[in-house]
Amino acid sequence: MNRRLLLVSNSTLYGGGYLQHCQHNISDFFGKQVKRILFVPYALHDRDAYTKTARDKLSSLGYEVDSVHEAADPVEAVRKAEAIFIGGGNTFRLLKALYDNNLVTEIKKRVFQDGVPYMGSSAGTNVATVSINTTNDMPIAFPPSFSAIGLVPFNINPHYLDPDPNSRHMGETREQRITQYHEELNTPCVLGLREGSMLLVEGNKATLLGTTNARLFQRGKEPSEHEPGSDLSFLLTDAQ
Numbered sequence: 001m002n003r004r005l006l007l008v009s010n011s012t013l014y015g016g017g018y019l020q021h022c023q024h025n026i027s028d029f030f031g032k033q034v035k036r037i038l039f040v041p042y043a044l045h046d047r048d049a050y051t052k053t054a055r056d057k058l059s060s061l062g063y064e065v066d067s068v069h070e071a072a073d074p075v076e077a078v079r080k081a082e083a084i085f086i087g088g089g090n091t092f093r094l095l096k097a098l099y100d101n102n103l104v105t106e107i108k109k110r111v112f113q114d115g116v117p118y119m120g121s122s123a124g125t126n127v128a129t130v131s132i133n134t135t136n137d138m139p140i141a142f143p144p145s146f147s148a149i150g151l152v153p154f155n156i157n158p159h160y161l162d163p164d165p166n167s168r169h170m171g172e173t174r175e176q177r178i179t180q181y182h183e184e185l186n187t188p189c190v191l192g193l194r195e196g197s198m199l200l201v202e203g204n205k206a207t208l209l210g211t212t213n214a215r216l217f218q219r220g221k222e223p224s225e226h227e228p229g230s231d232l233s234f235l236l237t238d239a240q
Contacts, residue, residue, distance in 0.1 A: 002115030004029070005151055005201035007128055009158040009193035009210075011088050011121040019057050019121070022198060025209055027061055029200070030083055030117060036064045038081035042097035043089025043123040054087060074101040078110060088122025088158075091135040095127050096143040108149050118151060122158045129155045130188050134181055136174075152201060153188060154235050160192030160215060175215075175223065182219040189218040189235065199232065206232040 006029040013021035030037065037058055041050040051067040058065050071077035078084065084107060086094070098104050110116040120128045126135045128151040132143075136159060163173040172180070178190050193199065197210035208214050208230045216224045216232075226232060 001112065001203045003111050003151060003201060003203060004115060004117040005111070005128060006117070006119040006198060007125040007152075007156060007193075007201070008119070008121040008198040009125065009160070010195045013196055017057075018053055021196060022210070023057075023061060025198060025200075026058075026119065029119065030063060032062075034063065034083045034117065036066060036081075037083045037085050037119075038077055039065050039067045040084065040086040040094075040098075040103075040124070041067055041069055041089075043087060043091065043094035045093075050087060050089075054085065058085075068101075068103070074103060075106050078103055078106045081110065081116060083117045083119070084110070085119040086121075086124030086127060088124055090140055091123040091126045091132045091137045092139045092143060093141040094123045095132055095146075095148060096141040098127065098149075099144050104149055108151065111149075111151055125156050125158050125193070128152060131155060133187070134178065134190050152206075152236065155188050155190045156199070157190050157192045160194045162194075162215075175217070178217045182217065187219060189216060191216055191232070191235065192223075197228065201236070204233060204236050206236055208232055 012018055039054045041047040044050045047069045055065040068074045068077050111118050126132050127148045129148055131146045131148050133146055134155045134157045161174050192215040194212040196212040197214050200207045200209050208226055210228050214226045
């Protein structure tokens with residue numbers, strides 16, 4: 001399998017600029033063989049401004065950036081892309097736009113068949129998974145399905161937050177919400193990526209990168225903690 005993915009929890013980490021905390025991972029991931037990256041800004045309303053932010057950052061790392069929203073034919077833009085980066089924002093808005101522009105199947109085909117590297121951050125990471133059912137976002141738009149691109153056989157919860165023992169908030173914790181998700185049938189496991197963490201997938205190998213642990217939720221099992229550098233390849237073959 002040719003798939004190469006860099007699935008980042010967050011694009012901005014406290015104290016740093018856009019993609020600053022993972023810029024060396026981005027350079028390692030795309031390498032020197034990639035010259036141009038196709039950016040997908042669908043998760044935010046102002047696509048021009050979002051594209052400028054991504055273009056400025058990635059150009060500083062040596063990459064030219066095209067935006068799919070500037071293309072006359074988005075499908076053709078994906079078919080010609082050397083690499084794809086889907087940025088964060090609202091996951092429902094993003095997935096609806098991907099369906100509206102017939103890009104869900106096309107992106108999956110390019111990643112699996114052609115080995116085109118795919119990077120996602122936040123919402124862009126959500127749509128790389130089985131479904132967007134474990135996003136943190138509000139349903140401000142209505143995609144035809146919650147099923148996502150399916151580049152990995154499990155779900156991810158970006159920006160995963162641990163309970164604050166000093167908080168007086170009485171609503172569900174993130175862990176409780178994921179437990180509720182697993183009360184339904186046929187739900188895959190969920191990898192909670194704390195801010196500062198990311199998952200690198202190369203073929204059938206998955207490695208946790210970054211500076212924070214990830215928390216894995218599997219139905220009927222106690223959650224488990226995984227440190228940066230952990231081999232999570234088992235998720236690619238046994239994600240239930």
